[in-house]
Amino acid sequence: MKKSIFCIVAVIFASAVISCGPSYNSVKRMQKMEEGVSSPTTKEELQEAIAKYxxxxxxxxxxxxxxxxxxxxxxxxxxxxxxxxxxxxxxxxxxxxxxxxxxxxxxxxxxxxxxxxxxxxxxxxxxxxxxxxxxxxxxxxxxxxxxxxxxxxPKYYRAMYGIGILYVFELGEPQKAVPYLERFLEVQTKDTNAMFVLARAYYTMYEFDKACALYDRIIEINPNPEKTAEAQANKKIVLDAQYSN
Known part of the structure; x- marks a missing residue:
């Protein structure tokens, strides 16, 4: 008996949920009523409906x-x-x-x-x-x-610098960094940070002359005493590596 009552209650509850739940058509009707353009027919009504929607x-x-x-x-x-x-x-x-x-x-x-x-x-x-x-x-x-x-x-220079650092210091693929950093320095001609990164790429690729030229450029720009001293020290490392081979 209890089982039968439970089944009847479940059916009634399900029917109530289904009947109370908004159907697609009822939702559309509510939207149309809200906009006040239920069934536009004339040219003016159509234009008004388009404007509202x-x-x-x-x-x-x-x-x-x-x-x-x-x-x-x-x-x-x-x-x-x-x-x-x-x-x-x-x-x-x-x-x-x-x-x-x-x-x-x-x-x-x-x-x-x-x-x-x-x-x-x-x-x-x-x-x-x-x-x-x-x-x-x-x-x-x-x-x-x-x-x-x-x-x-393509002219996003910060992204060129970012990917250059990534290739040189993280992925160990300096050859991929070179074109990005060279293009960066064609415009940002006095950016010594990028010069350091590119010089490091040249050094790891055994292009010692290019690395030394960049360190000379940094020394010439002389951005601050610390960077200038670092460029001088790095140039010495490059020259030592070049003449030891």
Whole structure:
């Protein structure tokens, strides 16, 4: 008996839910009533309906665009605080709204590079291959992000510098860094930071004359005593390597 009563109650409850749930047609009717353009027929009514729905669409687009901007701002705030994981997540969400924004891919490249260096065996399980693979995945993601930024904006000099550092100091592929850094220095002719990176690339590729020429250029610019002294010391290392071979 109790089982029968339970079944009857269940059927009644299900019927109530189904009957109370809004159907697709009822939702559409509510939308039309809200806009006051239920069934436009005349030219004037059609124009009015289009205008109202256009405004509604524009409001939606504006709100979506603002969300994307907020995610970007949030990401830069996290980046300023060196909270690279949080910044990475925020920029990923911003890209959903702005997939052709070169700045967002540049920021992803920066964050992924830092996250690669935090990919450690925190559980101390001794699985070196696991966290080494994770580190490499982040580094490759950083590379892809910089490349995407440059595809969107081929004159994005910060991305050229970023990918140059990545190739020279992280991926150990200086030959890939050279064209980006050379193009960077064609415009940013007095950027000694980029000169140091390019000189390091030349040195590791055994192009000692080119490396020395860059160190001479840094010494000539004389940005500050520390950098000038570093350039002089590095030039000596290059010359020693050159004449020892």
């Amino acid at each position: 256009d405004q509604r669409a524009m409001d939606l687009v504006s709100s979506e665009a603002q969300v994307g901007i907020w995610y970007k701002i949030l990401g830069t705030r996290y980046l300023d605080q060196q909270m690279y994981g949080k910044a990475f997540d925020a920029f990923r969400k911003a890209i959903v709204y702005y997939p052709n924004n070169a700045n967002l891919y540049y920021y992803i490249g920066i964050c992924a590079g830092y996250l690669a260096n935090s990919s450690l065996d925190y559980d101390a399980q001794g699985q070196v291959s696991d966290y080494a693979a994770k580190k490499m995945n982040y580094l490759k993601l950083s590379e892809e992000a910089y490349i995407q930024a440059l595809e969107i904006n």
